[in-house]
Amino acid sequence: MTSRGSTGKGPAGRRKGKKLPGRPRQVAPTSATVLSTATGARLDLVGGADRDTSVQGVTLRAQDVQPGDLFAALPGAATHGARFADQAVAAGATAILTDPAGRVELSRVLPPETAVAVLIHPAPRTVLGTVSARVYGNPSQRLKLIGITGTSGKTTTSYLVEAALLAAGHSVGLIGTVETRVNGVAQPSSLTTPEAPTLQALLAAMLEDGVDVVVMEVSSHALSLGRVDGAHFAIGAFTNLSQDHLDFHGTMRAYFDAKAQLFVPSSPTHAVRAVVCVDDEWGRRMADLARRPGEAAHLQPVTVSTGATPAHWHAGPSDLVGDGTSHTPFTEPDGDHVLVIPLPGRYNVANGLLAVAVAHAAGVPISTALDAVASVSVPGRLQRVDRGQPFLALVDYAHKPGAVEAVLATLRGQLGEGPGRVAIVIGAGGDRDAGKRPLMGEAAARGAELVIVTDDNPRSEEPAAIRSEVLAGARAVDATERPVAAEPIREVGDRAAAIAAAIAWAGPGDIVLVAGKGHEAGQEINGVKHPFDDRDVVARALESSTPQSAPAGSVAAEGDR
Numbered sequence: 001m002t003s004r005g006s007t008g009k010g011p012a013g014r015r016k017g018k019k020l021p022g023r024p025r026q027v028a029p030t031s032a033t034v035l036s037t038a039t040g041a042r043l044d045l046v047g048g049a050d051r052d053t054s055v056q057g058v059t060l061r062a063q064d065v066q067p068g069d070l071f072a073a074l075p076g077a078a079t080h081g082a083r084f085a086d087q088a089v090a091a092g093a094t095a096i097l098t099d100p101a102g103r104v105e106l107s108r109v110l111p112p113e114t115a116v117a118v119l120i121h122p123a124p125r126t127v128l129g130t131v132s133a134r135v136y137g138n139p140s141q142r143l144k145l146i147g148i149t150g151t152s153g154k155t156t157t158s159y160l161v162e163a164a165l166l167a168a169g170h171s172v173g174l175i176g177t178v179e180t181r182v183n184g185v186a187q188p189s190s191l192t193t194p195e196a197p198t199l200q201a202l203l204a205a206m207l208e209d210g211v212d213v214v215v216m217e218v219s220s221h222a223l224s225l226g227r228v229d230g231a232h233f234a235i236g237a238f239t240n241l242s243q244d245h246l247d248f249h250g251t252m253r254a255y256f257d258a259k260a261q262l263f264v265p266s267s268p269t270h271a272v273r274a275v276v277c278v279d280d281e282w283g284r285r286m287a288d289l290a291r292r293p294g295e296a297a298h299l300q301p302v303t304v305s306t307g308a309t310p311a312h313w314h315a316g317p318s319d320l321v322g323d324g325t326s327h328t329p330f331t332e333p334d335g336d337h338v339l340v341i342p343l344p345g346r347y348n349v350a351n352g353l354l355a356v357a358v359a360h361a362a363g364v365p366i367s368t369a370l371d372a373v374a375s376v377s378v379p380g381r382l383q384r385v386d387r388g389q390p391f392l393a394l395v396d397y398a399h400k401p402g403a404v405e406a407v408l409a410t411l412r413g414q415l416g417e418g419p420g421r422v423a424i425v426i427g428a429g430g431d432r433d434a435g436k437r438p439l440m441g442e443a444a445a446r447g448a449e450l451v452i453v454t455d456d457n458p459r460s461e462e463p464a465a466i467r468s469e470v471l472a473g474a475r476a477v478d479a480t481e482r483p484v485a486a487e488p489i490r491e492v493g494d495r496a497a498a499i500a501a502a503i504a505w506a507g508p509g510d511i512v513l514v515a516g517k518g519h520e521a522g523q524e525i526n527g528v529k530h531p532f533d534d535r536d537v538v539a540r541a542l543e544s545s546t547p548q549s550a551p552a553g554s555v556a557a558e559g560d561r
């Protein structure tokens, strides 16, 4: 499996052993006074600190501070950053950005005689993006920044856009859920969208490395928490919206409003150009909101559709070729083309068409983009694991109801009228939107003959309680609404055992889908990340299961790892 599909180079295309530069080598100093003026924060010169105190970096986590940094001591859900200010100052922080409560905390934790410039703002998170962008020289104004948002399809679409940009000769940076990558050097990501200090430092480092275009995933958390404040997006793309993250946003409307900040012209983080998939109602609303009455045509949103909704870019019916490659004719304002994409499912046609439209908006010729997306793979998204077994074993990142529904519909379509059946191994993450758990169970029961409910990342929650919520949704589905050969829903808490049970169940022509963790390399239980990679576990289960004879047309070893 290539961890990037873009160039077809695969792991060999990576510069092994090289570390991604997280920060630029050169940063011009910014004075505390300039930052105070730019943000309206009150400047308090503790211990006689100089008002010209210079800042050459910004850090959110005290333990990561480097000499010359401003430490952003923010209030959080678990603690207040100001409690760690002594560590930040000991590491060389010259300035601190905090709120009034944090200022009080500083008096308690900082050693006497500490000289440090303190910027006090009632809501420091709201100015952190501006501060970070300013300190790192506003890097997004000197490169082309493309932001991709939506509930599902962000990672896939960004890989496809990256492939198109690389094919057109750009030097490309990628920031997203799976990894952050610059010129072939990659490192795993911890957040989908980094916090503002990390993001701005990364953009500045990319610029130094010669990058001219950056494709990044923009999560709704990032938009709500100001992580992309201070970033100037040349293009913003919207994939779709379905239920997720309601623990954080409360309602679908608030979730949508968070995403809309990338598109609504009145929002400070709106992209210059919007490219919007209008397949769902939310997308249609987003395209309306992104319109700019009275402005030039080239600034109006570009719409993309794979369904009945008319759009600038419109896909016709797809022909499935081989094991998942689809050929889809489409029209765009200047002509007709065919999108060939090696990722199965109509939803991937939507991702593919959106990606080509985004690349085109970034100046890539359509033919170049189409050639590039025809050979892309994305880690942990319908990734095959093959040990010569007579059925298809797939690892996928579906961990929300809409994604489970979309991927199962695709797999059932792939089975066609044949006798094959689908097994899904599924769980739900702890400490995240609990409302989606029964809905995921329901989608699984509707689309698979065998449903094995297991643990995902329980995090701090009781795993059995999470499973019971998924099970409740699955078991509530009436037998008449399940596939004809459906079996009773099973519960196997241990994820490896659940995977082994699904593999043991499968016979020739069946499909086993291990959903939810995709590319992830660990399972988080009670604050500890245990090594666990679904792809390795599936491979081991296949190797230790009884060998069966391969039927005609069994899958090739592509996507294996």
Ligand SMILES: CC(=O)N[C@H]1[C@@H](OP(=O)(O)OP(=O)(O)OC[C@H]2O[C@@H](n3ccc(=O)[nH]c3=O)[C@H](O)[C@@H]2O)O[C@H](CO)[C@@H](O)[C@@H]1O[C@H](C)C(=O)N[C@@H](C)C(=O)N[C@H](CCC(=O)O)C(=O)O
Binding pocket: 060, 061, 062, 063, 072, 073, 074, 075, 076, 077, 078, 079, 080, 081, 082, 084, 190, 191, 192, 193, 194, 195, 219, 220, 221, 222, 225
């Ligand atoms: C809801 C959310 O996003 N919370 C983020 C937020 O936490 P918080 O403000 O509550 O921080 P806290 O833990 O109370 O700590 C307060 C402050 O003390 C500092 N601190 C804390 C402890 C310490 O030892 N040293 C230290 O300096 C922290 O850096 C922080 O500034 O600030 C923290 C510091 O950056 C983040 O790690 C944390 O993300 C948590 C880990 C998280 O899991 N976020 C997820 C939900 C998220 O953002 N996901 C999105 C969407 C993904 C998707 O679409 O599926 C993403 O973009 O990844």
Ligand SMILES: Nc1ncnc2c1ncn2[C@@H]1O[C@H](COP(=O)(O)OP(=O)(O)OP(=O)(O)O)[C@@H](O)[C@H]1O
Binding pocket: 150, 151, 152, 153, 154, 155, 156, 157, 177, 192, 217, 239, 240, 347, 348, 350, 351, 380, 381, 382, 396, 397, 398, 399, 402, 403, 404, 406, 407, 518
């Ligand atoms: N356009 C789409 N519509 C519905 N489901 C999709 C779409 N694209 C991908 N999926 C499903 O969602 C899963 C995650 O896809 P991808 O990583 O591209 O999305 P994402 O938006 O980055 O997800 P996340 O926010 O969870 O990181 C896939 O494994 C697949 O099951």
